[in-house]
Amino acid sequence: MPVELWHTFGVDSMEERIFTESVERFSLAHPAIAVEVVRIPYLQNLQQFINAAQAGEAPDLIRLSETEVGKIGHISVEGFPLLEDLRPHLTPRQKRAFVPDALSAMRYEEALYALPATRSCMTLLYNAALFDAAGLAYPHSGWRTEDLLDAARSLTTADVAGIALPVKWSYWFVPFISAWGGALFDDAGYPTLQSEATAAAMEWVLDLGRVHGVTGSVNSIESMSTRFQTGRAAMVIDGAWNWDRYAESGIRLGQSLLPYNGSTGRRLAPMVGYFGWSVAKQSGVKPEAVQLALWLSSAEVQREFSLGTYSLPTLAEVLSDPTIGEHPVLGGFIEQARLGTPVPTTRVTAMLFEQLDTALALTSDGSMTAEASLAAADGEIRKMLGW
Structure with missing residues (x-):
């Protein structure tokens, strides 16, 4: 048979x-x-x-x-x-x-x-040797996003990014949404990207590169992974699928829960x-x-x-x-x-991530504000579905 x-x-x-x-x-x-x-x-x-x-x-x-x-x-x-x-x-x-x-x-x-x-899912991975060289304590479950930013600033040099993060990819942005009090969907399954909380999260994440300069020249998932693998990034937010790749490169690899937002008390929640x-x-x-x-x-x-x-x-x-x-x-x-973001298995989910990628790109290059790009994303999804 x-x-x-x-x-x-x-x-x-x-x-x-x-x-x-x-x-x-x-x-x-x-x-x-x-x-x-x-x-x-x-x-x-x-x-x-x-x-x-x-x-x-x-x-x-x-x-x-x-x-x-x-x-x-x-x-x-x-x-x-x-x-x-x-x-x-x-x-x-x-x-x-x-x-x-x-x-x-x-x-x-x-x-x-x-x-x-x-x-x-993804957690926070770090290069322990770079933390030791800078005299910094390792990330831990009590870390806030403020601590993440402070460490990233201290670890950033001409050759090393404090945290390599592909900020224009929605998959890497989603964990921050819940930490700022936003949500992808409401209880009825409708997209809820247009919110002050999600807009604030987007501005904070994009500012890691455009204001604080701690993300390095990372414009793709592969460049993020390569940068960390070669010791040119102190931290990444990444999954277990890359663990062996990093460990085999000789990095003294550490892992921690993603931090929480000190203002809201909410932890980053990856998909x-x-x-x-x-x-x-x-x-x-x-x-x-x-x-x-x-x-x-x-x-x-x-x-x-x-x-x-x-x-x-x-x-x-x-x-x-x-x-x-x-x-x-x-x-x-x-x-x-256990602390992840639940995402419904629907047609709308795939559409939402496509529109969220667009919103991140438009906000990153200054074409639109975060609020405007998220409102446009919600509107486009509703238009495609005839809502």
């Missing part, structure tokens, strides 16, 4: 190696199921899946993020959604095994369109991202595809991913395992994830 499986792990990456070994073990245990693995470049994955589904050639199982589920949850082919609602395929016990927030992230409206297998396994509605082997999805999101496989790639687990059983929760790297990211 063939099951076509699409994944997006990087070529020869640790993620791909663990995934491949997991599929091989499944195949040995289930010789009647022939798993056909296809790697799709991440940026092409969603569109290729939509195209395949429209042609009646969708894979049986596909790796999707919660954002991608939100982007395609409303799309249908011949009156049917692209993805299978997994609720009827799971027992109550299987559903309860997942952390509630992880399962919720893979729901579109009421339908459960993916089994969450991993999650991730928590999820990846999971979705079954195509068109699949003719749904029971087998679900069986494979359950294995790829099982406790055994999640432990391997967590310890091998520092991705965070989505099963309560794995999360409570001391080897995971008390791990010197994973523990900090797990604690930060």
Whole structure:
């Protein structure tokens, strides 16, 4: 019985190696199921899946993020959604095994369109050697944004940025919104970018570069990572996906919770991202595809991913395992994830981030004020949705 499986792990990456070994073990245990693995470049994955589904050639199982589920949850082919609602395929016990927030992230409206297998978020990472050389104490959970700025100023030199931060990217700006008392959405799910709090957060973040000059010439995510990796940045806000890259470069790497805003008492809250396994509605082997999805999101496989790639687990059983929760790297990211910003899995979310990127760019180059750019972003989203 063939099951076509699409994944997006990087070529020869640790993620791909663990995934491949997991599929091989499944195949040995289930010789009647022939798993056909296809790697799709991440940026092409969603569109290729939509195209395949429209042609009646969708894979049986596909790796999707919660954002991608939100982007395609409303799309249908011949009156049917692209993805299978997994609720009827799971027992109550299987559903309860997942952390509630992880399962919720893979729901579109009421339908459960993916089994969450991993999650991730960002914390504050720092180069301990640069702090030692400057005679500064390391970042800690009691740090305020004021402390972050003071340290960044002290650590900035002609060659070193105090904090390398891609300030025009919404993913890196979102943590600051909640710290200033703003929100991405209201309780009804409508975008709420236009607010004094979010505007103040935007001005503060952009001022790190344009006023205080502590961010260096960072204009992309890759330049941020490269700068920190090569010892030319004292701090970054980044995820566990880059931990090994930094550690292997010889940096004496430190980690801390993101600081809180001393004026509001609210801590920076990063987005928590999820990846999971979705079954195509068109699949003719749904029971087998679900069986494979359950294995790829099982406790055994999640432990391997967590310890091998520092991705965070989505099963309560794995999360409570001391080897995971008390791990010197994973523990900090797990604690930060508990303080993350919840984001609904809807079409609107993807639109919001696109418009927020535009607002950051327009405010950064002086074309508009923060208030005006955020008002324009809200208006554009409502216009696109016909609200």
